[in-house]
Amino acid sequence: MPLYDRFGRPVTNLRISLTQECNFRCFFCHREGQRFLAKNEMTPEEIERIVRIASRLGIRKVKLTGGEPTVREDILEIVRRIKPYVIDLSMTTNGSRLKELAKPLAKAGLNRVNVSLHSLKPEVYKKITGVDALNDVLEGIEEAVKYLSPVKLNMTVMKGLNEGEIWDMIDFSAKTGTILQLIELEAPREMTETAFFRKYFYPLKPVERELERKAVEIRERTMHRRRKYFIPTDYGVAEVEVVRAMHNTVFCANCTRLRVTSDGKFKTCLLRNDDLIDFLSAMRNGASDAELVDILKRAIFMREPYWK
Numbered sequence: 514m515p516l517y518d519r520f521g522r523p524v525t526n527l528r529i530s531l532t533q534e535c536n537f538r539c540f541f542c543h544r545e546g547q548r549f550l551a552k553n554e555m556t557p558e559e560i561e562r563i564v565r566i567a568s569r570l571g572i573r574k575v576k577l578t579g580g581e582p583t584v585r586e587d588i589l590e591i592v593r594r595i596k597p598y599v600i601d602l603s604m605t606t607n608g609s610r611l612k613e614l615a616k617p618l619a620k621a622g623l624n625r626v627n628v629s630l631h632s633l634k635p636e637v638y639k640k641i642t643g644v645d646a647l648n649d650v651l652e653g654i655e656e657a658v659k660y661l662s663p664v665k666l667n668m669t670v671m672k673g674l675n676e677g678e679i680w681d682m683i684d685f686s687a688k689t690g691t692i693l694q695l696i697e698l699e700a701p702r703e704m705t706e707t708a709f710f711r712k713y714f715y716p717l718k719p720v721e722r723e724l725e726r727k728a729v730e731i732r733e734r735t736m737h738r739r740r741k742y743f744i745p746t747d748y749g750v751a752e753v754e755v756v757r758a759m760h761n762t763v764f765c766a767n768c769t770r771l772r773v774t775s776d777g778k779f780k781t782c783l784l785r786n787d788d789l790i791d792f793l794s795a796m797r798n799g800a801s802d803a804e805l806v807d808i809l810k811r812a813i814f815m816r817e818p819y820w821k
């Protein structure tokens with residue numbers, strides 16, 4: 514049985530940032546909301562221990578994130594160590610190393626991947642990510658579909674950059690047998706009035722209306738109450754999920770996630786930074802499992818919906 518927070522939300526997912534390092538330089542990167550660069554990374558043993566403890570409290574879904582998780586040399590060991598405690602073990606990646614890693618990751622126990630793919634145009638891709646890696650990523654996706662299905666493609670939609678590619682991307686996802694996630698740019702409250710946010714924010718509500726009109730079927734996930742649209746294309750039916758978090762009270766009311774920063778702190782919300790609870794120091798100072806359970810429970814108690 515999972516634990517519930519004060520707002521009646523079960524906590525069933527752990528999103529673990531393995532590193533803040535990344536081989537890309539996306540200009541809008543939020544690094545899982547971790548504002549300060551941390552070099553102090555958890556070891557595979559420490560990651561395994563916190564996953565084992567969380568699994569005892571009903572947290573059986575784990576997502577590995579970053580930075581870029583595959584830049585860690587010990588990524589296969591990490592996956593191998595935590596898989597025994599996890600039902601759904603997934604990773605969010607930029608896809609640049611998937612061509613060589615998809616098969617070994619699957620063998621180590623990874624179930625699925627989400628790959629960032631913001632554009633199919635090499636020049637736009639480079640403008641967004643800072644690297645000329647579109648071909649590598651496309652090859653990585655092809656490999657991932659063989660071993661880590663279902664593969665989700667994450668497209669953060671930004672005004673003036675890639676909003677004109679949404680329908681091409683829907684075709685591409687049908688063609689490749691992947692699921693497309695259209696993601697609205699998001700930021701904490703204090704940043705929503707910045708020139709940067711105003712410049713790139715592209716609201717997805719109108720796109721959702723169009724998807725609604727074209728869909729042959731619509732399903733709703735319990736997680737965030739996100740809607741998934743089944744859209745007919747020339748290549749078969751595409752599955753399109755919309756991630757629209759900004760000012761979305763329903764999204765937050767159905768959030769079941771707890772985050773772990775790369776330097777071993779629980780983080781209760783992507784958009785908050787006043788909510789960090791250090792467990793790694795306690796672990797390194799000899800804390801017992803029972804003490805770590807208490808720290809985890811404290812983090813769950815602190816959780817609250819960001820948009821209320």
Ligand SMILES: Nc1nc2c(ncn2[C@@H]2O[C@H](COP(=O)(O)OP(=O)(O)OP(=O)(O)O)[C@@H](O)[C@H]2O)c(=O)[nH]1
Nearest residue numbers: 578603605627665667694696699756758768770783
């Ligand atoms: N505000 C908010 N945004 C989120 C949250 N989870 C994911 N997102 C957004 O969705 C993007 C893609 O998330 P992913 O890491 O692919 O994970 P996911 O799609 O949520 O997870 P699965 O569907 O279970 O694979 C992130 O970069 C965020 O912008 C969340 O809990 N809160």
Ligand code: SF4
Nearest residue numbers: 535537539542580607
């Ligand atoms: S690939 Fe991901 S972690 Fe790396 S810079 Fe881009 S958004 Fe950030």
Ligand code: SF4
Nearest residue numbers: 765768782783818819
């Ligand atoms: S409370 Fe809302 S903003 Fe915070 S992590 Fe959950 S869904 Fe995201």
